[in-house]
Amino acid sequence: MALTLLTLTTSVHLLDSTSVALPRISAGDLPLRSRFRRPSSSISSFQLGFPSTTHRSESIRCLCASSSSAASPMQFEVSTPNSQFLDSLLYSRAYWVTEGVIAWNVDAGEGSCYLYASRVAGLSFSEDGIDGFDFRVKLEAESGSLRTNVVEKFPHIGNYxxxxxxxxxxxxxxxxxxxxxxCFDAEGRLIEGTGLQLPGVLDELFSYDGPLGANFTPGGGVSLHLWAPTAQEVTVCIYKNPLDKSPMEICPLEEVNGVWSTNGPSTWEGCYYVYKVSVYHPSTLKVETCYANDPYARGLSADASKTYLVNLDSEDLKPEGWEKMADKKPCLRSYSDISIYELHVRDFSVYDETVEPEHRGGYLAFTLKDSAGVKHLQKLADAGLTHLHLLPTYQFGDVDDEKENWKYIDTSVLEGLPPDSAEAQACITEIQNDDGFNWG
Incomplete structure (x- = not known):
């Protein structure tokens, strides 16, 4: 009985906050500020913050007792109205759900709501109101609730x-x-403000089912397509070799409805590239310049430093018998007949002494018909196993692609320790971020 090979497939869109190459910040990266809620009766001319005597940022010196009874000074920054406003943008509590509707959990009452935009990410707050914008428009609060189709798609904001x-x-x-x-009150004082989440409006306006990534044409050229509707500018840097520091060519991409594209010559095949993307990033509140791999990459250089321009239809890349491989696939009468075996690519052969050392832990180990591992798979197939699910089959960042950088531990040392000892755990912990395993 033959086995059918399964691999995971993924679909990735480059959004303003999902690309792995884009900058990210965590709560630990943010300035530590003491936060205060707006008092119910404020005498200031605006209500996002404190009375005017505390608008300036100042240091508060505090002492924190340690276990040794010593005291360590700590510095806290009192938040200003502008810092509070910028903090509120980080949370993005409003949702742009369709082209014509923004959902927000705020009752404007007798007040008014405005949408502000800044192409250069210059929004700020002062006693005069919102500064740094290049566009502003008033939003009208609609009576009633969100439409049914919106609530079905975003049930968690159904009461917005x-x-x-x-x-x-x-x-x-x-x-x-x-x-x-x-949101401003009836007297023009700012009472609420936040950033916006965009998935709803992006789905509505920029849905796309055309080609993405690098696509080679019959005539010998190559086209690049990148879905990035929030990007302000995209260029591609072409490199001859994966370790090159300077690109041999830089080409701008043109946008049509959120998809950036360009066409290149046949000489690009076998080269490498990265995208240079200018995009507003809500985690940093800045327009960032990011160098990113193609999220639709079919090949990557070592440690994913660059995307490989690989033509999967090239005759040079086809294994022997590739065209007839589908003819050998066993017939499946019903999905209920499937029996799946999940297998880690590295674990399959990393300790198999019937496999040449240079092939252990890699894909070529599956081509060795006389190895202990392949013979075992054949026995499983004869016993009724129908499908083999391999993982991980895509590039991942947990393990250095350069094997010479891996760290190992002498197994004889572990064998001399109790399996439940802290010493054994400490030995593994010391190298766990630098060994060849992506888990554990």
């Missing part, structure tokens, strides 16, 4: 208030900017 976006806005261009929605 809908705010109508003017129909004459160029929303496709606006989503490339830093965005904020702000």
């Amino acid at each position: 208030k809908p705010f109508k976006v003017p129909s004459d806005l160029d929303v496709r261009d606006l989503v490339k900017s830093q965005l904020a929605i702000v």
Whole structure:
């Protein structure tokens, strides 16, 4: 009985906060600020913050007792109205769900709501209101609740208030900017503000089912397509070799409805590339310049430093018998007949002494028909196993691709320790981030 090979497939879109190459910050990276809620009766001219005597940032010296009864000074920064406003943008509590509707859990009452945008990410707050914007528009609070189709897609915001976006806005261009929605009371004082989450409007305006990644044409050229509707500018840097520091060619990509593309010559085949993307990033509140691999890459250089321009239809890459391999696939009468065996690529052969050392832990070990591992798989197939699920089959960042950088531990040392000892755990912990395993 033959086995059918399964591998995981993924679909990745480059959004403003999902690409692994884009900068990210965690709570630990943010300035430590003491946060205060707006008092119910504020005498200041604006209510996001404190009375005017505390608007300036100042240091508060505190002492924290340690276990040794010594005291260590710590510095805390008192938050200002502007810092509070910028902090509120980090959380993005409003949702742009369709082209014409923003959902926000705020009741404007007698007040008003505005949408602000800054192409250069310059939004800030002062006593005069919101500064640094290059676009502002008033949003009308709609009566009633969100439409059924919106609630079905985003059930967790079903009780949010809908705010109508003017129909004459160029929303496709606006989503490339830093965005904020702000609510003022009837006297014009700012009472709420936050950033926006964009998946709803991006899905509605930029859905795309065309080619993505690198695609080779019958005539010998290559086209690149990248879905990045929030990007302000995209260029591609072409490298002859994976370790080259300087690109041999830099080409701008042109955008059509969120998809950036360019065409290149046949000489690009076998080269490497990265995208240079200018995009507003909500975690840093800045327009960032990011160098990123193609999320639709079919090949990568070592440690994913660059994307490989590989033509999978090239005759040079086809294994022997590839064209007839589908003819050998066993017939499956029903999905209920499937019996799946999950197997780690490295674990299959890393300790198999019937495999040549240079092939252990890699893909070529599966081609050795006389190895102990392959013979065992054949026995499983004869016993009724139908499918083999391999993982991981894509590049991952947990393990250095350069095997000479891996660290090992002498197994005889572990054998001399009790299996439940702290010493054994400490030995593994010391090298766990530098060994050849991606788990454990």
